[in-house]
Amino acid sequence: MAVYPIILVHGGAWAIPEDMVESHLHGVEAAANVGWQILQRSGSSLDAVEAAVVAMEEDETFDAGRGSFLNMDGRVQLDALIMDGATLRAGGVGCVEHIRNPIRAAKKILTESPHVYFVGTGAERFAQEHGIELCANQELIIEREVERLREAKKQGYLQMPDEFGPCRSHDTVGAVALDRYGNIAAATSTGGTLNKAPGRVGDSSLIGCGCYADNRSAAVSTTGWGEPMMKLVLSKWAADRVEDGLAPQESAQRALYYLKARLNGHGGVIMVDTRGRIGIAHNTPRMAWALCTKEKASKGIVIEG
Ligand code: ASP
Numbered sequence: 422m423a424v425y426p427i428i429l430v431h432g433g434a435w436a437i438p439e440d441m442v443e444s445h446l447h448g449v450e451a452a453a454n455v456g457w458q459i460l461q462r463s464g465s466s467l468d469a470v471e472a473a474v475v476a477m478e479e480d481e482t483f484d485a486g487r488g489s490f491l492n493m494d495g496r497v498q499l500d501a502l503i504m505d506g507a508t509l510r511a512g513g514v515g516c517v518e519h520i521r522n523p524i525r526a527a528k529k530i531l532t533e534s535p536h537v538y539f540v541g542t543g544a545e546r547f548a549q550e551h552g553i554e555l556c557a558n559q560e561l562i563i564e565r566e567v568e569r570l571r572e573a574k575k576q577g578y579l580q581m582p583d584e585f586g587p588c589r590s591h592d593t594v595g596a597v598a599l600d601r602y603g604n605i606a607a608a609t610s611t612g613g614t615l616n617k618a619p620g621r622v623g624d625s626s627l628i629g630c631g632c633y634a635d636n637r638s639a640a641v642s643t644t645g646w647g648e649p650m651m652k653l654v655l656s657k658w659a660a661d662r663v664e665d666g667l668a669p670q671e672s673a674q675r676a677l678y679y680l681k682a683r684l685n686g687h688g689g690v691i692m693v694d695t696r697g698r699i700g701i702a703h704n705t706p707r708m709a710w711a712l713c714t715k716e717k718a719s720k721g722i723v724i725e726g
Pocket of ligand 1: 433484590591592593611612613614622623624625631643644645646647648
């Protein structure tokens with residue numbers, strides 16, 4: 422039976438203001454298109470999600486790569502994970518400060534290391550030894566974020582856990598894809614939360630929390646308030662529901678009900694399974710996402726929650 426490829430990406434779930442809608446739409450659409458080109462040329466879902474996430478890491482609109490939120494020390498500290506549903510191979514990096522595209526380093530770990538997760542200077546050393554050029558942290562910082570951190574500090578922002586509201590900016594990026602060989606993959610990349618404590622790792626790069634892929638269930642990427650998502654291992658939770666028989670759309674919605682009911686969490690989820698069924702859900706006012714399938718060459722939209 423012919424398998425028709427699919428790629429679905431997100432660029433964060435929160436109250437994206439009107440004047441930022443266009444840049445978010447443009448960013449997710451462009452990223453989905455980059456992944457789609459790979460899938461159309463019979464490339465793998467793994468390569469497609471990596472390329473889509475690189476495109477969003479390169480786009481300063483999002484909280485990934487250059488232009489990410491700054492931590493308390495005024496530094497960019499990045500986390501990313503990529504996972505292959507066919508083999509369950511995974512690669513993740515946490516707290517890297519000198520890698521422009523952390524998802525590329527994560528992919529190198531997946532393909533070239535017996536390990537799954539590297540952090541800090543060890544991750545950077547591994548990346549460099551595998552052909553990834555390091556950069557100065559300063560190269561990842563933009564003026565908009567310096568100003569945003571200054572403002573946040575003035576307000577004492579994010580010193581209290583209940584300040585993580587659903588309208589607060591969450592611009593983490595992610596992608597899930599199905600290729601013509603029937604394999605699925607997922608990838609997520611983030612700068613984490615604004616004014617975070619140095620060394621803090623959120624859900625995005627933790628396996629089963631912000632990202633998961635298994636051909637037997639689904640490929641999942643999340644965005645939102647990371648701590649509750651981590652506690653519930655939310656991506657794996659959503660994938661497991663698909664293995665138990667739920668459609669991805671229903672599973673994505675239930676994951677967010679569960680997140681809200683159990684820990685008052687919020688965010689967004691995207692999913693795809695090997696049958697080409699997708700799931701898109703969020704319990705924030707908006708989420709940026711884009712989808713490419715054979716029927717719809719490209720479609721990006723910000724939907725109301
Ligand atoms: N989940 C991310 C984190 O907590 C933030 C986001 O999705 O924007 O690090």
